[in-house]
Amino acid sequence: MSANALKLELPWVEKYRPHLLKDIVGNEETITRLQQIAQDGNMPHLIISGLPGIGKTTSVSCLAHELLGNAYSQAVLELNASDDRGIDVVRNQIKQFAQKKCSLPPGRHKIVILDEADSMTAGAQQALRRTMEIYSNTTRFAFACNQSNKIIEPLQSRCAILRYSKLQDDQVLRRLLEVIQAENVQYTNDGLEAIIFTAEGDMRQALNNLQSTVAGYGLVNGENVFKIVDSPHPLIVKRMLLAPSLDESLALFKELWNKGYSAVDIVTTCFRVTKNLDEIKEAVRLEMIREIGFAHMRILEGVGTYLQLAGMLAKISKVRGL
Amino acid sequence: MVGIDEFFKGQHTGKQPSKARATGTSRKRKEQPVNSASNPINLEDSEDEHTLEAKKPSNQLKAGVSVEIVDEEPQPRKRQRATAPAPKAKASSPKKSPKSKIQSAEAGTAEALLSQIPSVDLDAVHVKETAQFDFRSNGNAGDSSQAAAEEANFPEGAPNCLLGLTIVFTGQLPTIERGVAEAIAKRYGARVTKSISSKTSVVVLGDEAGPKKLEKIKQLKIKAIDEDGFKQLVAGMPEEGGDGSAAEKARQKLKQQEEKAQKDAAEMIKVEEEQREKARRVQSKANTADKREPVREEDKLWTVKYAPTSLQHICGNKTSVNKLKTWLSNWRTYQKQGFKNAGRDGFGVFRAAMVYGPPGIGKTTAAHLAAKELGYDILERNASDVRSKSLLNAGVKNALDNTSVVGFFKSKHDGDVNQKNFVIIMDEVDGMSGGDRGGVGQMAQFCRKSSMPMILICNERNSPKMRPFDRVCLDIQFRRPDPTSIKARLMTVAVREKFQLDPNIIDKLVEATRGDIRQLINLLSTISTTTKKIGHENAQEIAKAWEKNIALKPFDIAHKLFDGRIYSDVGSKSFPLYKKIELYFDDFDFAPLMIQENYLQTRPSVLKPGQSHLAAVADAAESISQGDLVERKIRSSEQLWSLLPFHAIMSSVRPASKVAGQMAGRINFTSWLGQNSKMGKYYRLLQEIQYHTRLSTSTDKLGLRMDYMPTMKKRLLDPLVERGNDAVPEVIQTMDDYYLSKEDWDSIMEFMIGSDKTDLQIKKIPTAVKSGFTRKYNSMVHPVAIYKTGSTTAVGAKPAATPDFEDIVDADDNVPPADEDEESKEDTDFKKDKLIKQGKPKVASKRAGSTAKKSAAAKKRKTK
Numbered sequence A: 001m002s003a004n005a006l007k008l009e010l011p012w013v014e015k016y017r018p019h020l021l022k023d024i025v026g027n028e029e030t031i032t033r034l035q036q037i038a039q040d041g042n043m044p045h046l047i048i049s050g051l052p053g054i055g056k057t058t059s060v061s062c063l064a065h066e067l068l069g070n071a072y073s074q075a076v077l078e079l080n081a082s083d084d085r086g087i088d089v090v091r092n093q094i095k096q097f098a099q100k101k102c103s104l105p106p107g108r109h110k111i112v113i114l115d116e117a118d119s120m121t122a123g124a125q126q127a128l129r130r131t132m133e134i135y136s137n138t139t140r141f142a143f144a145c146n147q148s149n150k151i152i153e154p155l156q157s158r159c160a161i162l163r164y165s166k167l168q169d170d171q172v173l174r175r176l177l178e179v180i181q182a183e184n185v186q187y188t189n190d191g192l193e194a195i196i197f198t199a200e201g202d203m204r205q206a207l208n209n210l211q212s213t214v215a216g217y218g219l220v221n222g223e224n225v226f227k228i229v230d231s232p233h234p235l236i237v238k239r240m241l242l243a244p245s246l247d248e249s250l251a252l253f254k255e256l257w258n259k260g261y262s263a264v265d266i267v268t269t270c271f272r273v274t275k276n277l278d279e280i281k282e283a284v285r286l287e288m289i290r291e292i293g294f295a296h297m298r299i300l301e302g303v304g305t306y307l308q309l310a311g312m313l314a315k316i317s318k319v320r321g322l
Numbered sequence B: 001m002v003g004i005d006e007f008f009k010g011q012h013t014g015k016q017p018s019k020a021r022a023t024g025t026s027r028k029r030k031e032q033p034v035n036s037a038s039n040p041i042n043l044e045d046s047e048d049e050h051t052l053e054a055k056k057p058s059n060q061l062k063a064g065v066s067v068e069i070v071d072e073e074p075q076p077r078k079r080q081r082a083t084a085p086a087p088k089a090k091a092s093s094p095k096k097s098p099k100s101k102i103q104s105a106e107a108g109t110a111e112a113l114l115s116q117i118p119s120v121d122l123d124a125v126h127v128k129e130t131a132q133f134d135f136r137s138n139g140n141a142g143d144s145s146q147a148a149a150e151e152a153n154f155p156e157g158a159p160n161c162l163l164g165l166t167i168v169f170t171g172q173l174p175t176i177e178r179g180v181a182e183a184i185a186k187r188y189g190a191r192v193t194k195s196i197s198s199k200t201s202v203v204v205l206g207d208e209a210g211p212k213k214l215e216k217i218k219q220l221k222i223k224a225i226d227e228d229g230f231k232q233l234v235a236g237m238p239e240e241g242g243d244g245s246a247a248e249k250a251r252q253k254l255k256q257q258e259e260k261a262q263k264d265a266a267e268m269i270k271v272e273e274e275q276r277e278k279a280r281r282v283q284s285k286a287n288t289a290d291k292r293e294p295v296r297e298e299d300k301l302w303t304v305k306y307a308p309t310s311l312q313h314i315c316g317n318k319t320s321v322n323k324l325k326t327w328l329s330n331w332r333t334y335q336k337q338g339f340k341n342a343g344r345d346g347f348g349v350f351r352a353a354m355v356y357g358p359p360g361i362g363k364t365t366a367a368h369l370a371a372k373e374l375g376y377d378i379l380e381r382n383a384s385d386v387r388s389k390s391l392l393n394a395g396v397k398n399a400l401d402n403t404s405v406v407g408f409f410k411s412k413h414d415g416d417v418n419q420k421n422f423v424i425i426m427d428e429v430d431g432m433s434g435g436d437r438g439g440v441g442q443m444a445q446f447c448r449k450s451s452m453p454m455i456l457i458c459n460e461r462n463s464p465k466m467r468p469f470d471r472v473c474l475d476i477q478f479r480r481p482d483p484t485s486i487k488a489r490l491m492t493v494a495v496r497e498k499f500q501l502d503p504n505i506i507d508k509l510v511e512a513t514r515g516d517i518r519q520l521i522n523l524l525s526t527i528s529t530t531t532k533k534i535g536h537e538n539a540q541e542i543a544k545a546w547e548k549n550i551a552l553k554p555f556d557i558a559h560k561l562f563d564g565r566i567y568s569d570v571g572s573k574s575f576p577l578y579k580k581i582e583l584y585f586d587d588f589d590f591a592p593l594m595i596q597e598n599y600l601q602t603r604p605s606v607l608k609p610g611q612s613h614l615a616a617v618a619d620a621a622e623s624i625s626q627g628d629l630v631e632r633k634i635r636s637s638e639q640l641w642s643l644l645p646f647h648a649i650m651s652s653v654r655p656a657s658k659v660a661g662q663m664a665g666r667i668n669f670t671s672w673l674g675q676n677s678k679m680g681k682y683y684r685l686l687q688e689i690q691y692h693t694r695l696s697t698s699t700d701k702l703g704l705r706m707d708y709m710p711t712m713k714k715r716l717l718d719p720l721v722e723r724g725n726d727a728v729p730e731v732i733q734t735m736d737d738y739y740l741s742k743e744d745w746d747s748i749m750e751f752m753i754g755s756d757k758t759d760l761q762i763k764k765i766p767t768a769v770k771s772g773f774t775r776k777y778n779s780m781v782h783p784v785a786i787y788k789t790g791s792t793t794a795v796g797a798k799p800a801a802t803p804d805f806e807d808i809v810d811a812d813d814n815v816p817p818a819d820e821d822e823e824s825k826e827d828t829d830f831k832k833d834k835l836i837k838q839g840k841p842k843v844a845s846k847r848a849g850s851t852a853k854k855s856a857a858a859k860k861r862k863t864k
């Protein structure tokens, strides 16, 4: 284990990036659809939208690989936010690529992958419009983005829009266990639980945290994970939120604060804990979350003070009717 | 913590699959159709009803529901029989109908079956609550199915089993919402109407039905049944509506529709064949041309494959298409007359036409087809070409002057170029961006001089960027086509692609894509990748699959979030908060909008004691508005994505929790998108007016709208209404005082709301006065405000064209659009140092006759 930790190695997110559509977890329905497309060919223009780290980029590149196989290198043009994708590139590089002749098996087309397409300027997107139509017999486009509404309407109209929903905890777990087995990681259940808790459906974050914990401590248990991600332990936060009086709640909070956790970490943990705080009625929890959320907002605006959080706890105890 | 503990327990004991944990009903429901998809195979061999039920746990549950409710009714046996065989009927395709006959023998027609279903005692409709309790306890006993849509709990019927029936739903049904019930009825082919008439075949009565309706039912002696009766009806009716005469008629109509679709499809195939033949011939002739083999049909995008091949095939917008065709076909005549003679329709003065409208409704298609059908060759430029002033000059101008076209087109047509007629299509004119500096102005210039017809295409005609094209182009608007015109087309596609498309679902899809045909076709093509495999034997199956599809998701989300049951103490255990938040994450673009659209339409069941509906709505509204504050943090430049879960609560879950209950009507698609673009349009109009009036007003846009406009309307419209022709000079004087153009006059009228609303008043003005006003206005010379920022001397002071600047030139408050600037530079003689120029008399007089019509047309468009 420790030898493993010292070795310099690829980030696990890359090492375990799925190469086949069937290895992608979650969003089964959409993935099935993509698999069908990979089999039949004739991929339509696609927009895949969804939160970060749920496999958008991965799906697109898997699809392209499965469709084109060895021809990938010559028949795929991949551009992401780090490439220049200004209007000139669209008008020159992309258009030229679309015009390029390329002998592919029937049902296969050249593919232009535009990752993080929501960062493209409107002008550049406009310039894609007719290109997508005129060369559609030879070239198809695939966009991946976080917000589909940042893609101009005419482009949306030209594409099949696939929306990825957030990964479920058990889906993240499934993938984690695969990686754990491949890497022969030692873990405890509360460790995995902690990783999933902090990742909130973001697979990239889950894998990164897993790798960091392994690299840092070897053993993946709850304590180590929370140390790595530097957030307070949810159990303490839970006690703080459920304290029978404001004084007790504040005392627990002070403890956390003195340990050096940042306001953002405390407040986000509060949010996550409250979400699943079955001890309290849902209607009350919604009010609590409202207070926590606004405190979160103010903290992000730069007011991450002790007083801010203490105020939040006071409001929460009021909401709880203490 | 999210029940992971539980999961681990499973992990450790015996490698239990994660299914046991039952994450999210959505996942659960996904699995169901697959089950039942494989089931028909089992069913075929099994005559035994018991095995059947054992194999279909989900259906058993459903049957259980109805059985339990039925227990209180007088004749439980019979009903049980009526419901139990339902799955069988559903699974059997037409060929296997003998089997379903067994059960439908006793009720072959709707009349026969209805006579078996007990009528509701009309005088006792108000006391009926037991059924609801039944359902609840049942829902709790089963797993988390409580949260599943009611529709899922509804017995399955045979495809189109209600065909030919006209059903009216009234009152509040005990366990399903009226909207859902109506949807179910429609899904099975029934006609659903709102009011009771002699044509009504059956009324489904719920609680609190209106006394008038009851009266009517009695009067017309229409069969009235309750929800259970309706369930039996659905479950018991044989496929295709049985043997009744009404069903027969409806079937015939459907058949006609389908035949038409078939015919269209056949015709399409024929046309395609011919085209391919032609293409082959052309290719063999042009032996030097590339040897590429033609693209296989099945490798084309559906949108290409099913693109209209003649103008007639374009759905909707018939008048606009005709307008374009008429204009283009007479273009040579107009040219001979030097574009002086406006003609009866007023088209005669235009060398260019501007086609505009939202994406995906056939603008580009129409332009290309019109050109082709009239024998023109097409020279197209679009947003993927650089269209800066200089390049346009070099490129298009050459083509325009028809001198060096040969060079221009050498690659494609050698030799006979000069005999060809060209039409220039400038697509995506609003896609010209910062890099195309001066392009818009230059293009407008071309439109004035062109010796070839030009068709310009854009999405946003009203944006300030497009202003240079005012009065130089014939405006042709394309609107979003209505569902009926799209329906036929989509059905044709469905027939050709051999998958079954439920016509009843098309309306919803059209609404969700806002009439975007291309998007619809794309949607069909995506969905069909997986669903056609399930086969065209079973419409039900596919309809189910459809409901989960991408575009319908927002409806589902809203439906679930507004379900009052998931907020009760029990309900929040089986469908906990994190699952509600996940609903939002299923589509976080649309979920908040759908909640906002529909939150007023519920009958809350979650009210606290003593709380009024209004107070609950106020709570919800407050939450929504606070959600917007959060959203701004997320979507603005700050990009605080970590607030997204909080947004989920404030924008969706919390407001829904305040007003959840039953839906009072059907769930509407968000109108925010449309309203938002309308708002954008009005802002642009307002900005325009502000530019114009800036020299004689001293206010900002808001002030102009709030303080000036009501008075302006009084001075610009009321005199015309009261005194007719006599008031025209006065009105024109006022307009000149404020540098208002005739278009501004129209815009101002459009801005009026409430009691000031102008359309009725305008209607009151006699046509003679209106046209007199326009004629008079056009015959005069008017002062025009030229807007420039910065110093008046700085004609060239605009920041030197930065080649990398890519964003579309957006006119914001202080920066007038660069293109307008550019254009004014063109005719430098009379505006070097003045802010005011005398309008272009040339243009005005030339257009004198035509504008009357044009502005009338414009008005019509605007009042729409």
Ligand SMILES: Nc1ncnc2c1ncn2[C@@H]1O[C@H](COP(=O)(O)OP(=O)(O)OP(=O)(O)O)[C@@H](O)[C@H]1O
Residues within 6 Å of the ligand: A129, A154, A157, B302, B303, B304, B306, B307, B308, B313, B314, B315, B316, B357, B358, B359, B360, B361, B362, B363, B364, B365, B366, B458, B459, B481, B489, B517, B518, B521
């Ligand atoms: N009215 C219509 N009737 C039939 N098919 C249509 C219609 N409108 C759009 N389509 C389908 O959508 C495709 C694209 O239409 P088209 O290129 O004309 O859209 P557009 O209006 O130019 O959109 P954009 O503004 O995005 O350029 C067509 O090839 C056709 O398959």
Ligand SMILES: Nc1ncnc2c1ncn2[C@@H]1O[C@H](COP(=O)(O)OP(=O)(O)O)[C@@H](O)[C@H]1O
Residues within 6 Å of the ligand: A012, A013, A014, A016, A017, A018, A023, A024, A025, A026, A051, A052, A053, A054, A055, A056, A057, A058, A059, A144, A175, A203, A204, A207
């Ligand atoms: N659904 C998934 N199944 C398996 N691995 C995933 C999935 N989603 C993300 N990952 C992991 O996270 C990494 C980042 O995924 P990526 O597709 O780049 O996310 P994004 O959606 O932000 O484009 C991948 O390398 C992969 O290891």
Ligand SMILES: [Mg+2]
Residues within 6 Å of the ligand: A056, A057, A058, A115, A116, A144
């Ligand atoms: Mg990515």
Ligand SMILES: [Mg+2]
Residues within 6 Å of the ligand: B363, B364, B365, B427, B457
């Ligand atoms: Mg177009």
